[in-house]
Amino acid sequence: xxxxxxxxxxxxxxxxxxxxxxxxxxxxxxxxxxxxxxxxxxxxxxxxxxxxxxxxxxxxxxxxxxxxxxxxxxxxxxxxxxxxxxxxxxxxxxxxxxxxxxxxxxxxxxxxxxxxxxxxxxxxxxxxxxxxxxxxxxxxxxxxxxxxxxxxxxxxxxxxxxxxxxxxxxxxxxxxxxxxxxxxxxxxxxxxxxxxxxxxxxxxxxxxxxxxx
Numbered sequence: 239x240x241x242x243x244x245x246x247x248x249x250x251x252x253x254x255x256x257x258x259x260x261x262x263x264x265x266x267x268x269x270x271x272x273x274x275x276x277x278x279x280x281x282x283x284x285x286x287x288x289x290x291x292x293x294x295x296x297x298x299x300x301x302x303x304x305x306x307x308x309x310x311x312x313x314x315x316x317x318x319x320x321x322x323x324x325x326x327x328x329x330x331x332x333x334x335x336x337x338x339x340x341x342x343x344x345x346x347x348x349x350x351x352x353x354x355x356x357x358x359x360x361x362x363x364x365x366x367x368x369x370x371x372x373x374x375x376x377x378x379x380x381x382x383x384x385x386x387x388x389x390x391x392x393x394x395x396x397x398x399x400x401x402x403x404x405x406x407x408x409x410x411x412x413x414x415x416x417x418x419x420x421x422x423x424x425x426x427x428x429x430x431x432x433x434x435x436x437x438x439x440x441x442x443x444x445x446x447x448x449x450x451x
Contacts, residue, residue: 277421281428285446286406290328293449294377295321297334297349298362298384298394301341310420311385311413315344317444318383318411322347328449331375335362335390360393369401379404381447383411387423395427399438408444 297318305311325332334354336342342349357366372380380398382405384390391412398405407427414420427439 278425278429281424281441283409283442283446284440285448286440286442287448287450288379288381288406289451290325290330290449292376292378293325294331294333294372294375294380295325296362296368296380296382296384296394297322297332297347298382298390299335299386300343300384301337302343303337303341305343305385305413308385308413308415310415310417311343314383314385314411314413315346317408319344319346320444321381321383321408321411321447324447324449325381330449331371331377333368333371335366335384360389361397362390362394363397363401372403377403379406381406381408381411383408385413386419387412387414388419388426391423392426392431395439396431396435399435403438405435405439406447407439407441408447409441410443410445 299305300311300315300318305315322332324330332349332353334342334349335357336349336354337356339348339354355366355368357364357368359365362368371377380403382391382395382398391407395405395407405427407424409420409424412420412423414423424441427435428441429436
């Protein structure tokens with residue numbers, strides 16, 4: 239009886255070891271699977287109509303030294319200008335992260351006094367007056383524009399969502415050094431990131447954003 243139990247235990251142990259070894263051999267890591275991974279379906283874009291009295295437009299890090307030398311960022315300038323013009327006409331709050339006024343990539347969406355602040359890093363809440371400005375303005379929704387998408391788009395967009403704001407991401411107003419980073423960032427905000435981010439984020443285009451009650 240003892241020998242039978244011992245044999246059964248040995249057989250079970252051997253089978254378990256084979257299963258683990260097979261799984262380890264077949265699973266691979268992300269680099270092994272890199273070329274075989276299929277991208278998810280394109281994110282759904284939605285038209286939005288925003289209350290101008292509770293909405294802010296954030297224009298982040300669009301400077302000559304980065305945006306000015308990145309073709310993908312330069313292509314977003316007319317789209318940012320479109321939103322800027324609409325926001326100004328509707329008296330929407332604006333806030334910029336910017337090294338200096340002279341560094342702004344395009345004078346067509348120049349900030350006014352008190353609307354900009356120097357701030358480095360992807361999360362613009364850190365070391366800035368952004369949170370105070372949003373609270374003082376009674377803001378509930380923020381539109382995020384700028385470069386880079388995987389930096390300020392994800393960093394500040396996530397920071398907004400985690401603080402209870404609704405986040406509007408016009409994909410044609412956020413750029414990266416290359417298309418893959420933009421694709422990754424859009425997917426992260428749409429479905430790939432934490433639930434608190436994805437549930438509070440809407441992906442759209444500049445032409446799909448309107449202000450009005």
